[in-house]
Structure formats: structure tokens, C-alpha cells
Amino acid sequence: MGTRVRINDVRFNFTNNLFTAGKAKGNDSGKEKFSVVAIFGREHPQIAEIKAALLEAATAKWGAKAAEVLKQLSAGDRICLHDGDAKSDHAGYAGNYFINASNELRPLVIGPNRENLVAADGKPYSGSYGNIILEFWAQDNQFGKRVNASLLGVQHVKDGERLSGGGVAAADDFEAIPVPPPVAGSGGGSSGAAALF
Numbered sequence: 001m002g003t004r005v006r007i008n009d010v011r012f013n014f015t016n017n018l019f020t021a022g023k024a025k026g027n028d029s030g031k032e033k034f035s036v037v038a039i040f041g042r043e044h045p046q047i048a049e050i051k052a053a054l055l056e057a058a059t060a061k062w063g064a065k066a067a068e069v070l071k072q073l074s075a076g077d078r079i080c081l082h083d084g085d086a087k088s089d090h091a092g093y094a095g096n097y098f099i100n101a102s103n104e105l106r107p108l109v110i111g112p113n114r115e116n117l118v119a120a121d122g123k124p125y126s127g128s129y130g131n132i133i134l135e136f137w138a139q140d141n142q143f144g145k146r147v148n149a150s151l152l153g154v155q156h157v158k159d160g161e162r163l164s165g166g167g168v169a170a171a172d173d174f175e176a177i178p179v180p181p182p183v184a185g186s187g188g189g190s191s192g193a194a195a196l197f
Contacts, residue, residue, distance in 0.1 A: 002137030002150065003057040007046055007099075010038035011092060013126045013163050017102075018109055018154065019119040024102075035102035036124075036151060038132045039084065039092055047097075053136050054079060054147055061138035073145060080136065080149035092127070092163050101134050101151035108133075108153035117156060124156035127163040131155040 014037045016022070021032035040046075058066035058073075073079050077086070080100055084093035109117045109124070117123055124130055135150040 002135040003053045003060070004133065004135045004152070005046075005050060005053040006131060006133045007038060007040065007044075007050065008131045009044070009129060009157075010040045010132050011127065011129050011160060011163075012124045012132075012154065012156075013037040013039055013090075013092065013098075015124055015126050015128075018107070018124065021104070021106070031104060033102040033104050034106050034151060035100070036132070036154060037098055037100055038134075039096050039098045041096055044097070050081060054081060057136035057138050057147055061140055069145065070147065073147060078145065079147040080134075090163075099132075099134065099149050101132070101149040103151040107151045110153070110155050112155070112157050114155075123159075124154060125162060127160045128156055128158065129160050130157040 014035065017033070017035045019034075021034050023030050023032055024035070044050075055066060055070055058070040062069045070079070074081075077083075082098050082100070084096035084098050086093075087098070088094040111117050111121075111123065132154050133152040135152055137148055137150060139146045139148060
């Protein structure tokens with residue numbers, strides 16, 4: 001069992017696997033998972049709570065050595081809380097923190113009024129804002145030591161500028177095409193393809 005935390009007012013990215021499980025990029029042998037990235041500022045009011053929850057998850061695994069192990073894991077970028085400057089080539093990351101979260105089970109995805117959302121709703125999307133519920137847990141096995149985040153649920157709260165492409169065109173992106181008037185003398189007689197021959 002891990003340490004559960006709800007983080008409010010995050011920006012979502014890589015939302016394409018919120019409704020349909022997929023494999024992590026470059027990991028064709030791994031299991032398909034539901035996933036999302038949560039981005040938030042370095043001055044986010046819950047930073048202390050997030051770090052305390054990470055320490056609690058580490059303590060459940062490594063006991064009295066947890067603080068030292070967590071420090072080493074953080075230095076090696078082996079915890080789920082990452083420095084956004086490491087991905088400054090991606091829009092929205094520089095100057096922020098981000099958390100990668102995933103789960104083999106489909107997470108709860110709801111809207112601002114706690115209504116269930118489906119993929120066809122188009123929300124949440126990369127660049128939108130909301131809240132996220134995670135469970136931090138520590139691993140210590142043949143794949144190494146890490147502190148990971150399981151994705152339990154997301155709540156879309158408000159729209160934002162899209163990240164990582166995506167979106168669809170609006171009708172206003174096109175010009176109206178006038179319908180040409182009928183050609184004189186084209187009425188009557190055969191119609192359709194047969195009239196062409």
C-alpha cells in the first residue's frame with residue numbers, strides 16, 4: 001500500500017493514454033498502462049505535502065534509511081517528482097516540476113461537477129488544468145530502487161492553451177464556398193452519370 005495524495009491545480013500533458021491504455025514510448029516490451037503527466041509550479045502550495053508523501057512512501061519500504069535513500073534516488077532522477085528544466089525543450093515544463101503517473105487499471109476521469117468524462121468529451125487534454133489523485137509507492141527489486149506514482153484519478157477543471165499539438169479545426173478556420181448558380185440549359189432530360197455519355 002502506498003501514500004495517497006490529491007494535488008490540485010496541475011496542468012495535464014500526454015493525456016492520450018487516459019482513456020485507452022498504451023505502452024510507454026520506447027518500451028515495447030512493457031505492459032500497457034493508463035497514464036498522464038501533471039505539471040505544476042515550483043511555488044505550488046502543496047510542494048511540502050508532496051515531498052512528505054514521497055518520504056512516507058519511502059519510509060514504508062526502507063524504514064530509518066528512507067531519507068538517505070530518497071536523497072540518492074532524487075539525485076539520480078529515480079523518483080516520480082521531476083525537475084521540468086530537464087525537459088525544457090517541451091512546452092510548459094521549464095521552471096516547473098512534473099510527475100509521470102500510470103496505472104494498469106483505468107483511472108477515474110471526471111469533470112468540474114464530478115461528472116464522468118469519456119474520450120469523446122475531449123477533456124482533459126494536454127494543456128488543460130485540473131486536480132489529480134496519486135498513490136506514491138516505493139519499489140526495490142530486480143529493476144532497481146525507485147519511488148513511483150500510481151494514477152488513481154483526474155478531474156478536469158478548466159481549459160488552457162494546448163500542449164504537444166493536438167486539437168481539431170473550427171468551422172471559422174474555413175471560408176464559406178458560394179454555391180454556383182445552375183448552368184442554363186442543364187435542366188430536363190437524363191440526369192446523373194448516364195447523361196455524360
